[in-house]
Amino acid sequence: MTAEMFPKEKTIDLRKKHIGPSCKVFFSHDPIKIVRAKGQYMYDENGVRYLDCINNVAHVGHSHPMVVKAGAEQMELLNTNSRFLHDNLVQYAQRLQATLPEKLSVCYFVNSGSEANDLALRLAWEYTGHKDVITLDNAYHGHVSSLINISPYKFHQLANAEQSKSVHVALSPDLYRGNYRQDHPDPATAYADDVNNLIQKAHEKGHKVQNKNADKLQQCVCARVLPYQCTVPLPHRHVHQAGGLFIADEVQVGFGRVGTHFWAFQLQGEDFVPDIVTMGKPIGNGHPMSCVVTTREVAEAFKNSGMEYFNTFGGNPVSCAIGLAVLDVIEKEDLQGNALRVGGYLMRLLEQQKEKHPLVGDIRGRGLFVGAELVRDRVKLTPATAEAQDIIYKLKEQHILLSADGPHRNVLKFKPPMCFSEEDADMVFVSCCLESSKNHILLSLVHYSKCL
Amino acid sequence: MTAEMFPKEKTIDLRKKHIGPSCKVFFSHDPIKIVRAKGQYMYDENGVRYLDCINNVAHVGHSHPMVVKAGAEQMELLNTNSRFLHDNLVQYAQRLQATLPEKLSVCYFVNSGSEANDLALRLAWEYTGHKDVITLDNAYHGHVSSLINISPYKFHQLANAEQSKSVHVALSPDLYRGNYRQDHPDPATAYADDVNNLIQKAHEKGHKVQNKNADKLQQCVCARVLPYQCTVPLPHRHVHQAGGLFIADEVQVGFGRVGTHFWAFQLQGEDFVPDIVTMGKPIGNGHPMSCVVTTREVAEAFKNSGMEYFNTFGGNPVSCAIGLAVLDVIEKEDLQGNALRVGGYLMRLLEQQKEKHPLVGDIRGRGLFVGAELVRDRVKLTPATAEAQDIIYKLKEQHILLSADGPHRNVLKFKPPMCFSEEDADMVFVSCCLESSKNHILLSLVHYSKCL
Numbered sequence: 001m002t003a004e005m006f007p008k009e010k011t012i013d014l015r016k017k018h019i020g021p022s023c024k025v026f027f028s029h030d031p032i033k034i035v036r037a038k039g040q041y042m043y044d045e046n047g048v049r050y051l052d053c054i055n056n057v058a059h060v061g062h063s064h065p066m067v068v069k070a071g072a073e074q075m076e077l078l079n080t081n082s083r084f085l086h087d088n089l090v091q092y093a094q095r096l097q098a099t100l101p102e103k104l105s106v107c108y109f110v111n112s113g114s115e116a117n118d119l120a121l122r123l124a125w126e127y128t129g130h131k132d133v134i135t136l137d138n139a140y141h142g143h144v145s146s147l148i149n150i151s152p153y154k155f156h157q158l159a160n161a162e163q164s165k166s167v168h169v170a171l172s173p174d175l176y177r178g179n180y181r182q183d184h185p186d187p188a189t190a191y192a193d194d195v196n197n198l199i200q201k202a203h204e205k206g207h208k209v210q211n212k213n214a215d216k217l218q219q220c221v222c223a224r225v226l227p228y229q230c231t232v233p234l235p236h237r238h239v240h241q242a243g244g245l246f247i248a249d250e251v252q253v254g255f256g257r258v259g260t261h262f263w264a265f266q267l268q269g270e271d272f273v274p275d276i277v278t279m280g281k282p283i284g285n286g287h288p289m290s291c292v293v294t295t296r297e298v299a300e301a302f303k304n305s306g307m308e309y310f311n312t313f314g315g316n317p318v319s320c321a322i323g324l325a326v327l328d329v330i331e332k333e334d335l336q337g338n339a340l341r342v343g344g345y346l347m348r349l350l351e352q353q354k355e356k357h358p359l360v361g362d363i364r365g366r367g368l369f370v371g372a373e374l375v376r377d378r379v380k381l382t383p384a385t386a387e388a389q390d391i392i393y394k395l396k397e398q399h400i401l402l403s404a405d406g407p408h409r410n411v412l413k414f415k416p417p418m419c420f421s422e423e424d425a426d427m428v429f430v431s432c433c434l435e436s437s438k439n440h441i442l443l444s445l446v447h448y449s450k451c452l
Numbered sequence: 453m454t455a456e457m458f459p460k461e462k463t464i465d466l467r468k469k470h471i472g473p474s475c476k477v478f479f480s481h482d483p484i485k486i487v488r489a490k491g492q493y494m495y496d497e498n499g500v501r502y503l504d505c506i507n508n509v510a511h512v513g514h515s516h517p518m519v520v521k522a523g524a525e526q527m528e529l530l531n532t533n534s535r536f537l538h539d540n541l542v543q544y545a546q547r548l549q550a551t552l553p554e555k556l557s558v559c560y561f562v563n564s565g566s567e568a569n570d571l572a573l574r575l576a577w578e579y580t581g582h583k584d585v586i587t588l589d590n591a592y593h594g595h596v597s598s599l600i601n602i603s604p605y606k607f608h609q610l611a612n613a614e615q616s617k618s619v620h621v622a623l624s625p626d627l628y629r630g631n632y633r634q635d636h637p638d639p640a641t642a643y644a645d646d647v648n649n650l651i652q653k654a655h656e657k658g659h660k661v662q663n664k665n666a667d668k669l670q671q672c673v674c675a676r677v678l679p680y681q682c683t684v685p686l687p688h689r690h691v692h693q694a695g696g697l698f699i700a701d702e703v704q705v706g707f708g709r710v711g712t713h714f715w716a717f718q719l720q721g722e723d724f725v726p727d728i729v730t731m732g733k734p735i736g737n738g739h740p741m742s743c744v745v746t747t748r749e750v751a752e753a754f755k756n757s758g759m760e761y762f763n764t765f766g767g768n769p770v771s772c773a774i775g776l777a778v779l780d781v782i783e784k785e786d787l788q789g790n791a792l793r794v795g796g797y798l799m800r801l802l803e804q805q806k807e808k809h810p811l812v813g814d815i816r817g818r819g820l821f822v823g824a825e826l827v828r829d830r831v832k833l834t835p836a837t838a839e840a841q842d843i844i845y846k847l848k849e850q851h852i853l854l855s856a857d858g859p860h861r862n863v864l865k866f867k868p869p870m871c872f873s874e875e876d877a878d879m880v881f882v883s884c885c886l887e888s889s890k891n892h893i894l895l896s897l898v899h900y901s902k903c904l
Contacts, residue, residue: 057532076520079515084485085463085464114596281764288766299472313563315475
């Protein structure tokens with residue numbers, strides 16, 4: 001099989017010519033060409049193997065044979081839209097439902113996390129009759145225009161960003177760098193009060209301008225691995241009391257990645273049930289698919305608007321076959337258990353690094369969804385942005401793929417395929433030590449979500 | 453291979469339980485379960501073969517072996533995001549570009565027609581600095597919230613629809629039922645004047661409320677198979693003069709379906725070049741993928757906003773491999789030529805029906821994108837909605853799949869896979885005659901786009 005069609009320089013030239021310049025590559029100074037991948041490893045055009053610490057989309061491992069087989073066999077048989085009955089669709093919905101609280105029983109299949117979050121907004125708008133949204137600072141919920149509006153991570157990038165009047169940005173419950181930190185006596189209540197204040201302010205404003213839209217609020221929260229002290233149920237109560245709905249965005253963190261639970265919102269306890277859950281990225285191991293799950297009440301309200309919902313590709317038999325195979329592999333290979341074990345091991349290695357190196361300011365995360373925030377000064381918390389970039393490029397030379405994120409781009413992100421092993425984690429740290437001995441900078445490898 | 457997992461009744465029950473009630477099935481009184489498909493034929497769980505006259509998404513034929521092979525082989529090798537260099541992406545962009553005017557050279561790969569049209573709006577908003585959109589009455593551009601706003605076909609379905617102030621609905625240039633008809637001396641100018649009037653009104657309103665956003669306009673037109681007399685270049689000039697951009701939505705009609713040209717906008721002549729073209733449905737023969745193509749100027753303006761554009765699944769190597777295979781099959785099997793030939797044959801058969809049966813009011817379309825509007829009265833144009841439904845159900849009994857659309861749901865739609873043959877067309881008419889002899893109603897089988 002031909003590994004590549006063009007020499008790398010030609011690929012780069014054609015990309016410059018024909019692909020939108022807003023679409024960035026990893027390692028822009030010297031991008032990587034990947035021609036094949038298996039499990040947690042990717043291979044470039046020269047056969048060089050890279051350890052992949054960043055591709056959470058390749059959830060059960062790149063090109064997993066069970067997933068490939070399921071997709072290929074179904075493609076050969078039938079791929080059509082959901083206006084025809086098909087067992088894959090209902091079987092997959094049933095399987096997904098079994099992982100969720102009973103109340104969350106109605107599915108809509110779409111093609112991307114962005115489509116899922118946009119539909120979640122439409123469901124909530126229709127159910128509540130109101131347009132206001134509370135979102136968290138630094139959150140990212142997708143690239144379609146409605147989601148740019150509720151993604152401070154994105155709209156802060158714009159020179160002349162204009163925040164929509166119906167979008168209310170709540171404080172990010174960040175105990176390391178946020179408004180209320182570890183030393184606060186009760187940060188959970190403090191952050192929840194912020195949400196409540198936003199609701200009150202919107203109400204007041206609503207009364208002033210007679211804008212009924214602002215009477216009630218919906219909360220759209222990126223389902224983050226929240227610090228223990230900042231639990232979600234409190235703001236959830238505030239939102240419900242105001243007549244709003246709670247949307248849990250599991251696009252990044254669902255499907256067992258957090259280790260102890262299948263869904264990240266379940267970290268908040270059994271009593272906490274969001275009104276809408278959105279899924280994406282890992283759901284199809286790279287195949288374009290996603291899902292919105294909600295309650296019967298919300299689904300019926302949406303139906304009663306009188307508008308049909310049709311998604312050309314959503315819920316097609318191939319996507320569902322692939323989704324089913326992903327669930328099978330997670331179970332069969334106990335990948336949730338692996339995330340718990342290897343994630344724990346990784347955290348311990350990182351804690352050791354933190355003890356040794358002042359550059360590592362904070363380590364946080366759950367399962368195989370972990371971040372390490374780098375700072376130049378542990379008191380002032382000066383972001384070590386350049387250092388984070390430097391580390392990432394140096395690791396690339398060691399054939400380890402990592403990236404940095406967060407508002408200051410100083411948080412090393414670690415969200416590998418779920419088959420990542422303790423040996424892989426060791427390999428990262430061996431490479432790090434090599435680097436640090438040469439460069440006198442600390443390497444501490446971890447990932448953090450955009451909104452943490 | 454197991455054709456089905458559940459008996460049909462169980463499938464229906466599970467669907468009611470777990471799939472959003474806004475998601476409709478075809479033939480809701482007695483939906484069809486399809487378990488496999490090949491070419492222009494679909495097969496139910498009992499092996500009954502249906503002739504497919506409606507699935508334009510299965511563009512080169514259901515489960516085409518070349519497309520399946522390309523997808524399966526690439527899935528086995530690598531499926532990852534476009535932040536890594538990959539030859540499939542640039543090769544596919546290059547191949548697509550070769551079908552378009554030279555100026556349209558920059559691609560963005562996304563996952564659905566809706567994502568494509570939303571991105572087109574974002575590109576236009578960023579380039580012009582203005583938010584106003586002109587859309588056509590009855591147009592449908594997608595299901596995400598920004599597109600519902602510009603889709604009268606959708607927002608008219610809502611009980612309490614509220615049209616956004618920045619959306620201006622132009623008359624649909626319908627020579628049969630529209631404001632200016634066949635008997636009008638110059639309908640092209642009349643419809644173009646309507647666009648111009650909308651621009652002027654928005655300007656006036658803009659000046660009054662000092663809303664600079666309304667100073668300039670963009671036009672978003674569903675790329676329709678326009679009646680000859682209503683050409684696009686005239687409104688296009690008006691929009692450009694007002695500083696707006698012209699978006700051609702080729703999601704339904706692109707990739708050779710119109711027969712004489714690869715893109716429907718090319719029917720307007722070589723000199724007509726839209727600023728943005730969006731693609732979808734047929735692009736991947738059912739695989740979730742789509743594309744936006746624009747000019748360097750628009751792409752650079754979007755980049756200069758400072759916001760990165762990243763689409764997790766868009767442009768992945770599997771989608772591009774499938775897209776390339778679809779282009780190969782269109783070429784190798786001369787499907788564009790087939791659309792021209794068989795579409796012409798179909799139109800002739802339909803014209804014969806029209807001569808014989810007063811129920812057929814109008815026949816229109818190009819290539820294998822054809823519609824027949826049914827009316828109870830050729831002067832009053834009373835929509836024959838119930839008759840259209842009746843025909844569709846009766847054809848279903850003959851194992852022929854057809855649907856009705858349009859604002860009155862009285863337009864029979866005909867947009868089969870592009871491998872549809874003259875024999876298939878004959879089969880439809882044989883079935884029709886059988887039906888009509890029994891029921892004394894005319895059957896005239898054709899398709900029409902939602903916005904025609």
